[in-house]
Amino acid sequence: MDENNKIKVTLPDGGVREYPAGIALMDIAKDISPRLAREALVAKVNGQLTDLARPLERDAAVAFLTFEDEEGKQVYRHSTAHVMAQACQKLFPGVKFAIGPAIADGFYYDFDTTEPFTTDDLGVIEKEMEAIIKADLPFERFEYTRPDALDLFGKAGQDYKVELIEDLPVDAPLSVYRQGDFTDLCMGPHVPSTGRLKSVKLLNVAGAYWRGSEKNKMLQRIYGTSFPKKSMLDEYLFRIEEAKRRDHRKLGAELELFSIQDEGPGFPFFHPKGMILRNELEKFWREEHAKRGYSEIRTPIILSRSLWERSGHWDHYRENMYFTKIDEGDYAVKPMNCPGGIIVYKSKLHSYRELPIRMAELGLVHRHELSGALHGMMRVRCFTQDDAHIYMLPSQVKDEIIGVINLDEDIYKVFGFPYHVELSTKPEKAMGSDEIWEMATNALRDALETRGIDYKVNEGDGAFYGPKIDFHLRDTLGRTWQCGTIQLDFVMPEIFDLNYVGEDGQKHRPVMIHRTIFGSLERFIGILTEHFAGAFPAWLAPVQARVIPITGRHAAYAQEVTDSLSGKGIRVEIDTRNEKINYKIREAQAQKIPYMLVVGDKEAENKTVAVRQRAKGDLGAMPLADFEAMLLEEISTKSY
Incomplete structure (x- = not known):
């Protein structure tokens, strides 16, 4: 030095x-x-x-x-993946290593083994990892030439590493990391030594094709996570168990909301109670849009190839689309609603005095997803987008974007969702000039900054026709879900030759906003199911109250209560089964019904109901009219 x-x-x-x-x-x-x-x-x-x-x-x-930084977490967990690979090298001689990256909340490593790993193996691997961590081995970095790296991993029989090296450019720099007797091809960086890693947990093992292709060999993938404190690991493991308890697929079946059947993989079935939930969401959506000057439209599910060629979807989105032939012509099932909405706009000539025109659509779209990517309601092949398209003057762009941001905020607040915002810029595969993209991106940025909203920039992650603002909601378990989006588009109006007549009597080009709030109605219902653990607020609950007579002789008054509630528009059931009262209460509780109304001799005599609330328990007896007023107020204010 x-x-x-x-x-x-x-x-x-x-x-x-x-x-x-x-x-x-x-x-x-x-x-x-x-x-x-x-x-x-x-x-x-x-x-x-x-x-x-x-x-x-x-x-x-x-x-x-540090671990407080997202990139610090990734380095920490990638280093843990190397420790796991070292442990497997010792415990399973001859194992071959593929890749082992950090992922959200953890890491994985893919292995080629003669015998599949078992869950019992995970505990043994963890113990060996603890020994490696205790040894506090330094992570050492070495630069290699391509021939030397090929020789190193070739002699070790690590075929996957050889393949990775061969796929790199000839002059690409190669680095190798070593801790103790384990050597891996890796760009790094890593933590200083294995001793920096503290609390480790291996979670599960699954199959994974090499490089994600079913044409390649199936490898064994071990997932794990790691934290610098045991308390942090314990909290994370609790969240995992809570997520299992809240799994929307499990609750959807138990609460008779929705299901995915073998006859339609990726195509959700809504059951009667699920339709109540869905219809309440749609009603709320329509009310909020009507307040803000949106008109609702509906466009066809199947449209001609020529439309999709013009929109660019045929070239840019074809692998995600379904096709059919009608009268010898090529047609496609719509993957997006925008081209249909554009046709509605073009059906007449508009004056500048009409703008902005806000058209909203709950449009059913279909997208081809690989079977391995499907996941309950979260990843499906058909879903309803709560789309809207706004056609406006260039001078109205900023106000309209802010208006959509305000609408997003107002709707998310009703469900108790905090959120963060990301701005995505021009992708590699895009339509339109750099100048148009820069203008659109700056308009979105300006609106966010005017509203004082902090945002993260995602370079190259915009839609192929325009940059976008995405809203990422945070649920009760701290997980984030991308739902709302605002896409500013100068390209489609040009492609479809959209016009309005300006003050000068000449034709001019409008600017277009594409936006969603729920994103996908099906996915949003899945998110809500997990967010509330199936215990929906009263205004959304498929059954808002259940009347439970103590014995058969109280059935007449129970029916009177039921009829009164139903007459006020409250969704109510009566349980007249010959079962013990505690059993009926437990079952209503398991069905997540907000209110249980127990009626016996005293209630029938005094025209009251004994009220049990799902979360608070026994609220005591109250006049039926008072309960009705309380519940109707809770429903009307959408209290959660």
């Missing part, structure tokens, strides 16, 4: 420190703070993730990342 050659390190707070050139990043962390040195997992040097052992040779902006 040259003590006379100084470099400047700029820290995230803007502070600048001088160090000798060649100083290790870990030593800089130690100089800043002993605590930072203990907690830092990796450094970010001029925006590039870098091992803490690496020397710094020139001036740079440096940030140190």
Whole structure:
């Protein structure tokens, strides 16, 4: 290290420190703070993730990342995947290694083994991982030439690593990481040593095709997770168990809401109670849109090939579409509603005085998904998009975007969803010029900043016809779900030659917004089912109250109560079965019914009901009229 050659390190707070050139990043962390040195997992040097052992040779902006940072978590878990692979190397001689990345909330590694892993193996692998962690082995990085790397992994019989190397460009830099006796092809970076890893849990084992192709060999994939504290791991494992309890597929069957049948994989069936839930959501959606000047339309499910060619879907989205022939012509089942909505707009000439025109559609769309990607109501092959398309003057763009943002906020608030926002920019496969994309992206950015909304930028993740704002909802378990989207489109109006007559009597081009709020009605119902664990707010609950007579002689008054509630528009059931009262209460509780009304001699004599609330338990007796007023108020205010 040259003590006379100084470099400047700029820290995230803007502070600048001088160090000798060649100083290790870990030593800089130690100089800043002993605590930072203990907690830092990796450094970010001029925006590039870098091992803490690496020397710094020139001036740079440096940030140190801990487990609190998302990229720090990924490095932590990717390093844990390497430890798991090392454990498998020792326990299962001859195992071949594929890839082992960090994923959301954990990591996995794919292995080629002669015998499949069992759940019992996971505990044994965990114990070996604990020994490797206790040994505190350093993660060491080595640069290799292509021939040397091929020789290294070829001699070790690691065919998958050889294939990965052969697929890289000839001049691509190759790095190898080693901890103890385990060596892996890896770009890195990694935590300084295995001792930095603390609480580890292997979750399950599954099959996975090499490189995701069913043409390739099926490998064994072990999933796991890791945290720096046991309390954090325990909390995560609790959330996993809670997620299983809330699984919408399980609750959908138990509560008789919806199902997926073998006769229609990926095509949901709604049962009577599920239709009540769905209809309430649609009613709410229609009311909110009517307040804001939307007109509802409906467009056909099947439209001609020429339309999809013009819209660009035939070239850009064809692999996700279904096709048919009618009268020898090619047709497609719509994967999106926008082309149909555009045809409605074009059915007459519009004046600038009419704009903005807001057209909303609960449109059924079909998209081809691989069978392995299907997941209950969350990933299906047909679903209802709560679409809307807004046609506006260029001068109205900002106000209309803000109006949609406000509508999203108002609707999500009703369900108690906090959210964060992401802005997605031009993808590699896109229609339209760079200038149009820049104009559209800046308009979305301007609207977000005017509203004072923090957002994350997703470079290259926009739709093929325009940039977009996405709303990611956070449920009660802390999971996020992308639902609402606002896409600003200057391209489709050009492609479809959309016009309006301006003040000057000439034709001009409108600007278009595509937007959803629920995203997919089916998926949103799945999300709500898990968010509320099936215990929907009273306004959404398929059954809002169940009347339970104590014995058969109380059935007449129970029917009187039922008729009164039903007459007020309350969804009510009566349970007159010859069963014990506690059994009937437990069953109503299991069905997540918001209110149970027990009636016996005293209630019949006083015209009252003994009220049990799903979450609060016994609320005592109250006059029937008072209960009706209380429940109707809860329903009308959409209290949750």
